[in-house]
Amino acid sequence: KQEVTQIPAALSVPEGENLVLNCSFTDSAIYNLQWFRQDPGKGLTSLLLIQSSQREQTSGRLNASLDKSSGRSTLYIAASQPGDSATYLCAVIGSGGGADGLTFGKGTHLIIQP
Amino acid sequence: EAQVTQNPRYLITVTGKKLTVTCSQNMNHEYMSWYRQDPGLGLRQIYYSMNVEVTDKGDVPEGYKVSRKEKRNFPLILESPSPNQTSLYFCASSLLGRAGEQYFGPGTRLTVT
Numbered sequence: 001k002q003e004v005t006q007i008p009a010a011l012s013v014p015e016g017e018n019l020v021l022n023c024s025f026t027d028s029a030i031y032n033l034q035w036f037r038q039d040p041g042k043g044l045t046s047l048l049l050i051q052s053s054q055r056e057q058t059s060g061r062l063n064a065s066l067d068k069s070s071g072r073s074t075l076y077i078a079a080s081q082p083g084d085s086a087t088y089l090c091a092v093i094g095s096g097g098g099a100d101g102l103t104f105g106k107g108t109h110l111i112i113q114p
Numbered sequence: 115e116a117q118v119t120q121n122p123r124y125l126i127t128v129t130g131k132k133l134t135v136t137c138s139q140n141m142n143h144e145y146m147s148w149y150r151q152d153p154g155l156g157l158r159q160i161y162y163s164m165n166v167e168v169t170d171k172g173d174v175p176e177g178y179k180v181s182r183k184e185k186r187n188f189p190l191i192l193e194s195p196s197p198n199q200t201s202l203y204f205c206a207s208s209l210l211g212r213a214g215e216q217y218f219g220p221g222t223r224l225t226v227t
Contacts, residue, residue, distance in 0.1 A: 044129040044218040101159030
């Protein structure tokens, strides 16, 4: 059964720092990996989707990488801002049978201090 | 604006009183699904639908029903809610099926007393 782990569970950094959030998954048979942000009382906002054949995706100050063979993904946030404070979730879609839906990690709660 | 909407956003009810949470998307997506989010357990899929009149169980379907009579709507039905169904519920949709980018609604916070 696929398991997704996110490290660290919580992170607090001063504004302006570059930071890396980590995601690992146990089964490398995936279609894609998706990063989301979740704000309190709100839904999940899709940030980046990386197909299994891709190595990375970029959107503005965000860059996500994928190493499928080692079961790892990182989300790099450049020049962090207080508005980046949220919980970041990674999720995978398996290609080898089993669960139909996304398998989520438990998230990294990020606080950017002004 | 392309979006997934859910109603109600907040609901407090009592054990055994049937309720329906509605989900609607305006993106002509074929694939829709429901998740619940619980502290320490993360998000888990309840049911999904690959198209109109095609639904199937996810990881935690017990105590829930769904229907897909129209492409845009995918209601979640709790026929006899119990306190262990107190949770935050999300509806999601995707243009390219389960392997496509998933778009989530704003969530429905349900409390069953």
